[in-house]
Amino acid sequence: MGTRNRGVMDENELRALLGRAVAYEPGLGPLVDNAVRAGTRIRRRRRVLGAVGCVAVIAVVGGMVPVLGHALAGRPEPTTAHTVRPSPSGLGPSLAPDRQPSPSASRTHGPVSRSAPPAVVPSTSASGSGAGASILAVDSYGSIFTVNSATHSAGKPVGINGTVVTSVVSPDGKTMYALVDTDEIVPISTTTHRIGRSIPVPSATAIVRMTVSPSGRFIYLSDYPDHQVLAVDVARRTVAATISTGLSPDQIAFSPSGTTGYVADTNAASVTVFSTVTQRVLRTIKVGQDPVAIATSPSGTVYTVNEFSGTVTPIDTSANVAGRAIRAGDRPQAIVFTPSGTMAYVTNYWSSTVTPIDLASGRALPALRTGSRPSALVITPSGSTVYVLDNDPASVTPIDTLTETAEPSVRVLGAGSEAGQIAVTPDGSTVLVSIGSQLVPISTATNRAGAPIRLSAPCCEQMMAP
Amino acid sequence: MTAADDFVEFATAAAPRLRRTAYLMCGNWHTAEDLAQTTLTKMFVSWRRVRRNDAVFAYASRTLVNTYIASTRARRSSEVITDVLPEQAAVSDSPETRMLVMQALGTLAPRSRAVVVLRYFGDMSVEEVAASLGCSTGTVKSQCARALEKMRNTLDGHQEDGRRADGHQEQRRHG
Numbered sequence: 001m002g003t004r005n006r007g008v009m010d011e012n013e014l015r016a017l018l019g020r021a022v023a024y025e026p027g028l029g030p031l032v033d034n035a036v037r038a039g040t041r042i043r044r045r046r047r048v049l050g051a052v053g054c055v056a057v058i059a060v061v062g063g064m065v066p067v068l069g070h071a072l073a074g075r076p077e078p079t080t081a082h083t084v085r086p087s088p089s090g091l092g093p094s095l096a097p098d099r100q101p102s103p104s105a106s107r108t109h110g111p112v113s114r115s116a117p118p119a120v121v122p123s124t125s126a127s128g129s130g131a132g133a134s135i136l137a138v139d140s141y142g143s144i145f146t147v148n149s150a151t152h153s154a155g156k157p158v159g160i161n162g163t164v165v166t167s168v169v170s171p172d173g174k175t176m177y178a179l180v181d182t183d184e185i186v187p188i189s190t191t192t193h194r195i196g197r198s199i200p201v202p203s204a205t206a207i208v209r210m211t212v213s214p215s216g217r218f219i220y221l222s223d224y225p226d227h228q229v230l231a232v233d234v235a236r237r238t239v240a241a242t243i244s245t246g247l248s249p250d251q252i253a254f255s256p257s258g259t260t261g262y263v264a265d266t267n268a269a270s271v272t273v274f275s276t277v278t279q280r281v282l283r284t285i286k287v288g289q290d291p292v293a294i295a296t297s298p299s300g301t302v303y304t305v306n307e308f309s310g311t312v313t314p315i316d317t318s319a320n321v322a323g324r325a326i327r328a329g330d331r332p333q334a335i336v337f338t339p340s341g342t343m344a345y346v347t348n349y350w351s352s353t354v355t356p357i358d359l360a361s362g363r364a365l366p367a368l369r370t371g372s373r374p375s376a377l378v379i380t381p382s383g384s385t386v387y388v389l390d391n392d393p394a395s396v397t398p399i400d401t402l403t404e405t406a407e408p409s410v411r412v413l414g415a416g417s418e419a420g421q422i423a424v425t426p427d428g429s430t431v432l433v434s435i436g437s438q439l440v441p442i443s444t445a446t447n448r449a450g451a452p453i454r455l456s457a458p459c460c461e462q463m464m465a466p
Numbered sequence: 467m468t469a470a471d472d473f474v475e476f477a478t479a480a481a482p483r484l485r486r487t488a489y490l491m492c493g494n495w496h497t498a499e500d501l502a503q504t505t506l507t508k509m510f511v512s513w514r515r516v517r518r519n520d521a522v523f524a525y526a527s528r529t530l531v532n533t534y535i536a537s538t539r540a541r542r543s544s545e546v547i548t549d550v551l552p553e554q555a556a557v558s559d560s561p562e563t564r565m566l567v568m569q570a571l572g573t574l575a576p577r578s579r580a581v582v583v584l585r586y587f588g589d590m591s592v593e594e595v596a597a598s599l600g601c602s603t604g605t606v607k608s609q610c611a612r613a614l615e616k617m618r619n620t621l622d623g624h625q626e627d628g629r630r631a632d633g634h635q636e637q638r639r640h641g
Contacts, residue, residue, distance in 0.1 A: 011586060011614075014582075014586045014614070014617070015586045015587070015589075017563070017567045018490060018567065018583070018586055018587040019587070020563060020564060020567070021489075021490060021563075021564045021567040021568060021571075022486040022489055022490065022587075023564070024561075024564070025482075025485070025486065025489070025495060026495050028481060028482060028485065028499075029499050029503075031481055031485070031499055031502055031503040031506060032474060032477040032478050032481055032506060034503050034507075035477060035503050035504075035506035035507040035509075035510055036470065036473065036474065036477075036510055038503075038507040038510075039506075039507045039508075039509075039510030039511045039513075040510070042507070042511050163512075182600065183532060183536065202536045203532070203533065203536040203537075205508040205511065205512075205529070205532075205533075206504075206508075225504075225507070
């Protein structure tokens with residue numbers, strides 16, 4: 001019996017043992033270089049529309065309870081809104097949040113103009129009718145804040161544990177899902193701001209985007225480094241399926257019926273098509289190189305924006321085949337559609353232009369000059385104006401869609417500041433640009449920037465101090 | 467210094483330790499390198515935020531643990547656990563000792579293994595380990611105690627086996 005080794009019980013002994021266990025290690029590979037390379041790719045993806053680590057998101061749906069109630073009331077007939085809702089971010093500003101904005105973009109299409117789709121609340125602005133829509137914004141530190149769009153003031157942060165990696169709003173506009181670095185998805189009511197039961201997910205930090213299925217039943221997580229999309233069953237709170245995609249999946253669009261999903265494989269030249277019913281891959285469609293954006297037009301065609309080919313590829317969602325590519329400018333980034341579905345606008349980051357596309361003929365019209373390095377863009381719900389976010393320096397260039405002319409850019413902040421995302425409020429009265437830890441409101445009536453709304457809590461500001 | 471330079475400096479300094487920590491958690495150098503690389507990738511992605519933090523390495527450890535635990539969930543233990551323990555005394559610097567320690571660690575569940583590694587290899591305080599794992603200090607203490615007991619049993623059991631085996635050999639030799 002006396003064999004019990006007292007030495008091993010000793011904590012110091014264990015320390016020594018563990019030290020010895022790693023004594024003979026193989027040489028270190030180039031993991032720092034690899035990490036920088038992989039990390040750069042992920043960051044680039046996240047910011048597609050230029051969110052250089054700033055306020056990540058913006059916009060969520062209109063919030064006034066009464067108004068929202070109204071909007072929702074009109075929404076049981078899903079038919080109208082379908083098309084729109086699904087479209088993953090039109091060009092989304094790419095962060096989940098932008099999904100919101102995209103509403104502007106995508107939603108705008110068709111439905112919005114008349115009967116508001118889910119979350120779009122038409123008349124907030126008009127008279128400041130009592131209350132403003134409430135906006136949920138995520139700041140650069142991954143905290144969520146409420147912003148009153150009528151008074152342009154930031155409210156208290158929404159208390160969640162952890163840091164928001166990315167976020168998205170459900171098609172009905174009722175729920176914002178925040179992916180938190182504690183490896184869970186936290187649902188937040190857009191009306192009460194109450195936090196629901198979280199959904200555990202594996203490795204949140206690998207996820208570059210969340211997309212909610214048109215039915216709202218599934219949340220798709222784009223696992224960029226692992227080349228797969230996880231289908232999260234919202235009701236069961238589990239990962240229901242893993243969909244293998246092409247290299248580096250990012251944005252996801254849906255067919256008008258919502259039964260088919262289209263994943264942009266951003267480091268490949270393909271789109272992975274899957275069934276939202278079986279969560280199985282149906283086929284792979286070849287498109288241009290590096291489709292960084294994908295969105296469904298109001299008429300039901302899916303378009304990819306192929307960054308390195310400088311083209312836009314239409315995909316017929318009934319036959320699931322790609323049509324003829326349309327030439328855009330250098331390094332196109334994002335796309336929005338007019339509500340009528342007749343025109344699309346594509347930002348060209350490298351050429352500093354926007355290419356208008358006549359969707360009926362599939363022809364690009366002469367490019368319009370914007371500010372320097374345009375990334376994201378949104379369109380007002382009425383479809384009258386496209387707002388383009390320029391990055392160098394941060395500015396916003398309005399484009400009149402009737403005359404197809406670019407108007408003078410609106411400077412957002414001083415030179416050198418990097419803009420994050422752009423969104424338009426559901427009522428179309430205000431365009432919001434995230435920059436640093438601020439939101440800059442731009443009135444769509446005057447195209448003038450208002451006083452910035454500060455989001456960060458004092459502690460964050462301290463940390464930011466040089 | 468740009469954020470990227472800053473990151474490379476940190477990562478270069480931290481990589482070896484991260485990989486060793488990962489090795490003790492996962493039990494193979496190849497996976498360890500992957501885990502360390504994934505950890506650094508994640509840190510790079512949020513570096514602008516992370517670098518403002520005082521405890522950058524603690525953040526790295528936390529990220530590593532999360533990555534490791536997530537990986538164990540994803541693919542059930544890629545580690546091969548053999549039935550037969552190498553026959554050698556526990557405390558010596560031989561390859562068998564290393565294997566034995568790894569075996570003992572291998573008997574632990576991922577979270578307790580992480581607790582042990584952070585606490586006794588990473589030299590973290592109970593509070594730091596608790597913060598890294600997002601649990602209470604009480605949990606860390608009880609997990610540590612239980613894990614130690616389990617490892618001890620593995621090591622002791624082996625030693626007894628080893629001694630018995632040695633005895634056999636001696637008998638055989640003498641006989």
